[in-house]
Amino acid sequence: MGVLSSMWTGITGLQAQGEALGVTADNIANANTTGFKASRAEFADVMSRSLKGIDGGNQMGRGTRIQTVTPMMSQGNLDNTDRTTDLAVNGNGFFTLKGTEGTTYTRDGSFKFDKGGFLVNNSGQKVQGFQADEKGKIENKVSDIKFPRALVNASGTKEVKLDLNLDSRNEANSKVFDPKDPYKTSHYSTAVEIFDSQGNKHLLNLFFNKGEDRTWTYKGLVDGKEVSDSPEGQDLAVVLEGKLQFTEEGKLNSQEVTNSALNFKGGAKQDQQIKFNFGDDIASGGKGIDGTKQFGKDSDVVSWSQDGFAAGTVTGLSFNDEGVLTASYSNGQVMDLAQIALAKFEAPESLFKVGGNMFKESRDSGPAAVGGPRMAGRGSVMSKSLERSTVDLASEFVNMISQQRGFQANSKTITTSDELLSEVIQLKR
Known part of the structure; x- marks a missing residue:
């Protein structure tokens, strides 16, 4: 009926x-x-x-x-927070997590570091990403994001760059250098900081004297107490010697280190090799324009830099839009530690909800395409932000x-x- x-x-x-x-x-x-x-x-x-x-x-x-x-x-609205490890995806993609339930995916970026140094969510599942090597280069291997380097290792100086002007008006051979009285027996002096293999800082005093044919000789002196072969009764020990030769136009024609004896005490590496780069000299294929020159102007240091550093502790952490975790250290160094991995699905609407703000891959969703943020259609990662509910x-x-x-x-x-x-x-x- x-x-x-x-x-x-x-x-x-x-x-x-x-x-x-x-x-x-x-x-x-x-x-x-x-x-x-x-x-x-x-x-x-x-x-x-x-x-x-x-x-x-x-x-x-x-x-x-x-x-x-x-x-x-x-896309949900993004709210700013005060915690560095709060992350949000702006665009397509899901954070990848691993735990006792296997691999899951989420848009909830409420993360934190646990006592083992792992980046985890509120359920203790580990956030997946790409770890960096000792030099801070991101490797293409997905693993748990861990914060292993609370103390960054020291690194000895390998290169010193100097950009100077040496006054061409100085009379050649008008002063004879004496290591016992270097300041009065040199035409110009300056100082740079260098680090030995254990990260100990040393002050290297450089003294320049003008010779014939637009050639300058220089000597590097350090505190005699810091080197193992310092002459007795001498406050400063000569550890470096070299010469610079200029063209008639004042360009750097050639540079040469004639003697190096950087033998620091305290267990540091003996005979430490440091490259002293005074510029783009002509003899090495350069134009002699960048770096040290000889002009009729008071001798002065324009700039200098070196690549060594002491050991340091972490002072801050930050994420950029590519999801790279960067640590700042007390010695002034900045190092990349890891990069967040994002998963993209062809049919994200078909993901299987498992609770706790997490999804699992399903047959209809397709497999996860895991990669870095801002690549292949994946969104960017916003630090100190959380995505609100839609x-x-x-x-x-x-x-x-x-x-x-x-x-x-x-x-x-x-x-x-x-x-x-x-x-x-x-x-x-």
Whole structure:
């Protein structure tokens, strides 16, 4: 009887609207859940039979059902926080985590470092990324992000660069250098800092004297107490000798180190080799323009630099838009430690929710394509930020009203069918 079937049709409506209301309630409950993606219930009709074979337009419907619940993978708003390890993905991609449940994916970047130095989420799952080698170069191997270097190792100086002007007006050979009285027996002096192999800092005093044919000789002296072969009774010990030769235009023609004896005490490497670079000299294929020159102007140091440093402790951590974790150390060094890995899916709406703001790969989502941020369509990583839920409360309340009215309308179908059945029962009277 059609009256009975209409009652069962009404029941399908009640069930579908009730399940849709459950989806809406879940969205509202997660309005403040970090990285949550709102879902949408999508209905499909239920067909029973055709009245006239396969003729179109003569099918009998038997109600509705929830065909799918689809997560809406739109971008959520980003809120600023005060914690460096709070991360958000701006664009496509998911953070990759590993734990007891295997590999999972999330948009919730509420991370922190645990006692073992691993970057983890609130459930203790380890964030995956690309580790850097000892020189700070990111390696293409996915592993747990760990913060291993609270103390950066010292590095001895390997090169010193100097950009000077040596006054061409000085008279050649007008002074004879004496290491016992270097300041009065040199045309010009300056000092640079260098580090031995154990990171100990030493002050290297450089003294320059002008000779014939636009040639300058220089000597490097350090505190005699700092080197192992210092002459007795001499405050400063000669550890470096060399010469510079200039063209008539004042350009650097050639440079040469004639003697080097950097033998520092205290267990440091003996006979430490340091390259002293005074510029782009012509003899080495340069133009003699960049670096040290000889002009008719007071001798002066324009700039100098060296690449050594002492041991240092961490003073700060930061992430950039490419998800690279960088550490700043007390010795002034900055080193890359790791890079966040992001996973991209061809059908992210088909990911399987496992709770705790996490997803798992499914057959319909496709495999995870893991790589660095801002590559192959993956979004950037924002530090000190968290992605808000994509739930729009205004829209959810409108959906709730619509579902409530739909539930009431379907219940009216059932009560109407009940009244008709009551009329049928009354026919016997």
